[in-house]
Amino acid sequence: MREVSIVGIGYTSFSPVTPDLSWKELMFEAATRAYADAGIDPRKDVQSFITCAEDYWEGFSIFDEFTPDQLGAALRLMHTVAGDGLLGLANAYMQIKTGLFDIVVVEAHSKISDLLTYEDVLMLAFDPIYEAPLGGHPHYLAGLEMREYLAWTGTTEEECAAVAVKNKWNALRNPLAPYGAAIAREDVLSSPYLFAPLKKLEIAPLVDGAIVLVLAEGELARRLTDKAVLLEGIGWSSESPWVGTRLPDARYARLAAELAYAQAGITNPIQEIDLAEVDDRFAYKELQHLEALGLARPGEAGQLLLEGAFDLDGQLPVNLSGGSLGMGDAVEAGGLQRALEIILQLRGEAGARQLPDPEVGLAMSWRGLPHGSGAVAIFRREA
Amino acid sequence: MEKISKPTEIKHQLGHMEVDHYHYTVGLAGERFFTALREEGKLLGARCESCGVTYIPPRIYCEECFAELDEYVDLGLEGEVRSFTIARIDRDGRPLDPPEIRALISFGEDTTDLLHLLGEVEPEEVYIGMEVEAVLKPKREREGKVTDIRYFRPIK
Numbered sequence: 179m180r181e182v183s184i185v186g187i188g189y190t191s192f193s194p195v196t197p198d199l200s201w202k203e204l205m206f207e208a209a210t211r212a213y214a215d216a217g218i219d220p221r222k223d224v225q226s227f228i229t230c231a232e233d234y235w236e237g238f239s240i241f242d243e244f245t246p247d248q249l250g251a252a253l254r255l256m257h258t259v260a261g262d263g264l265l266g267l268a269n270a271y272m273q274i275k276t277g278l279f280d281i282v283v284v285e286a287h288s289k290i291s292d293l294l295t296y297e298d299v300l301m302l303a304f305d306p307i308y309e310a311p312l313g314g315h316p317h318y319l320a321g322l323e324m325r326e327y328l329a330w331t332g333t334t335e336e337e338c339a340a341v342a343v344k345n346k347w348n349a350l351r352n353p354l355a356p357y358g359a360a361i362a363r364e365d366v367l368s369s370p371y372l373f374a375p376l377k378k379l380e381i382a383p384l385v386d387g388a389i390v391l392v393l394a395e396g397e398l399a400r401r402l403t404d405k406a407v408l409l410e411g412i413g414w415s416s417e418s419p420w421v422g423t424r425l426p427d428a429r430y431a432r433l434a435a436e437l438a439y440a441q442a443g444i445t446n447p448i449q450e451i452d453l454a455e456v457d458d459r460f461a462y463k464e465l466q467h468l469e470a471l472g473l474a475r476p477g478e479a480g481q482l483l484l485e486g487a488f489d490l491d492g493q494l495p496v497n498l499s500g501g502s503l504g505m506g507d508a509v510e511a512g513g514l515q516r517a518l519e520i521i522l523q524l525r526g527e528a529g530a531r532q533l534p535d536p537e538v539g540l541a542m543s544w545r546g547l548p549h550g551s552g553a554v555a556i557f558r559r560e561a
Numbered sequence: 562m563e564k565i566s567k568p569t570e571i572k573h574q575l576g577h578m579e580v581d582h583y584h585y586t587v588g589l590a591g592e593r594f595f596t597a598l599r600e601e602g603k604l605l606g607a608r609c610e611s612c613g614v615t616y617i618p619p620r621i622y623c624e625e626c627f628a629e630l631d632e633y634v635d636l637g638l639e640g641e642v643r644s645f646t647i648a649r650i651d652r653d654g655r656p657l658d659p660p661e662i663r664a665l666i667s668f669g670e671d672t673t674d675l676l677h678l679l680g681e682v683e684p685e686e687v688y689i690g691m692e693v694e695a696v697l698k699p700k701r702e703r704e705g706k707v708t709d710i711r712y713f714r715p716i717k
Binding site: 311321323375422 | 585591
């Protein structure tokens with residue numbers, strides 16, 4: 179059976195604004211670093227390129243036609259996934275797994291600071307007939323879901339606030355995370371209720387940045403580098419697009435994880451996974467996602483968090499990168515942000531936040547409001 | 562790589578992405594829903610007999626079994642609050658005073674829920690399970706839109 183490995187990673191800094199570089203230049207910078215890391219020439223060695231983007235974030239249409247040149251992909255096979263970076267990774271995984279290609283590149287980025295009307299554009303993702311005409315700030319949907327999640331599971335506002343405290347603290351140890359802060363739970367709890375029970379400090383701020391991953395078939399990967407990281411499984415799922423049809427249990431994450439676990443041969447995720455990076459664009463989502471992924475029993479993630487289980491020295495460190503609360507919400511690059519931390523940890527390159535000896539890591543993404551779609555990837559260090 | 566290090570030398574150009582003008586088709590189920598709302602002041606759902614689920618807003622398909630649906634049922638104007646949030650800023654980040662109360666309204670166990678607003682109630686009075694009723698615009702002002710429902714208010 180063919181294996182799939184990550185043989186190169188490249189990324190820019192993550193910053194609230196990037197006034198000096200165009201989005202294409204951000205991609206070029208990340209790609210150049212990834213190809214140097216993998217020791218490959220994109221013009222000769224890469225057989226397929228995949229970008230992940232949404233036209234409305236970019237500010238022009240038919241984004242996919244704008245991508246080849248800055249990736250070294252002109253006149254090569256390439257396509258764009260209109261979704262999160264982990265979906266692009268899933269496409270690359272399949273292209274290698276099937277034997278179609280041996281080296282594939284995946285890119286995702288955010289130049290969201292170019293967008294001056296983010297909230298209005300996010301509102302365009304709401305149903306134009308039944309939801310958008312009701313107006314409002316689009317984040318209200320997170321407030322609605324959070325209240326129901328709390329009611330269902332008995333999770334407390336204090337536990338949700340502790341997610342923001344942990345992730346912003348972790349971000350202080352990550353030079354790539356611009357939103358690190360040493361704050362107390364009281365700071366989060368006393369920040370304004372923007373969409374009660376959701377508070378201001380529980381909402382991830384936006385960020386710019388680009389990430390490129392180079393994937394290779396397992397045997398080839400071992401010849402290319404001694405720091406290959408295996409991508410052992412990847413799953414994805416989409417729930418009903420209707421808010422009123424979904425329950426506050428992130429079923430998309432559970433279904434995506436079931437597929438990824440089956441591919442990776444994981445039967446007891448709590449025992450087998452050493453660290454996880456999960457979507458936390460709204461603080462409560464981290465707890466909801468951990469429960470959906472089977473990394474905590476329903477309603478218990480918040481208590482485990484308060485006990486320190488998800489800290490750097492806990493039994494399952496979660497979002498050591500700082501998550502989106504610490505690194506920033508990088509729109510479609512969110513999933514690759516999560517994956518990047520897992521790969522750095524498994525390569526032993528995570529600096530001040532490096533775990534002693536991690537073997538298996540999980541990265542999970544959520545497409546974001548107002549949707550119920552997500553993806554899960556499982557990575558393993560080469561033995 | 563050489564980079565721009567002087568902020569005064571950084572340039573950008575303002576643009577406008579034209580996405581303002583669409584003609585959104587409400588479709589077969591939408592036609593039934595909005596006509597009933599405008600003409601009769603009723604809220605219709607589409608029922609799937611085999612799954613026992615009623616969809617509001619109605620659709621012509623069941624998302625569980627993929628059956629085509631053509632049975633419309635009058636759900637009445639009364640429901641209860643499934644969840645709610647108090648929105649204190651508008652889309653431009655400006656404070657809202659009074660705040661908006663946004664809610665998912667449930668019309669029963671086997672019915673999907675409707676996103677809407679609450680009115681004639683103070684934020685601190687709202688609770689999950691609160692019984693509410695739709696307040697419709699007067700018939701002459703109704704346009705066949707979801708905003709023909711002004712909001713839902715507590716049943717006194």
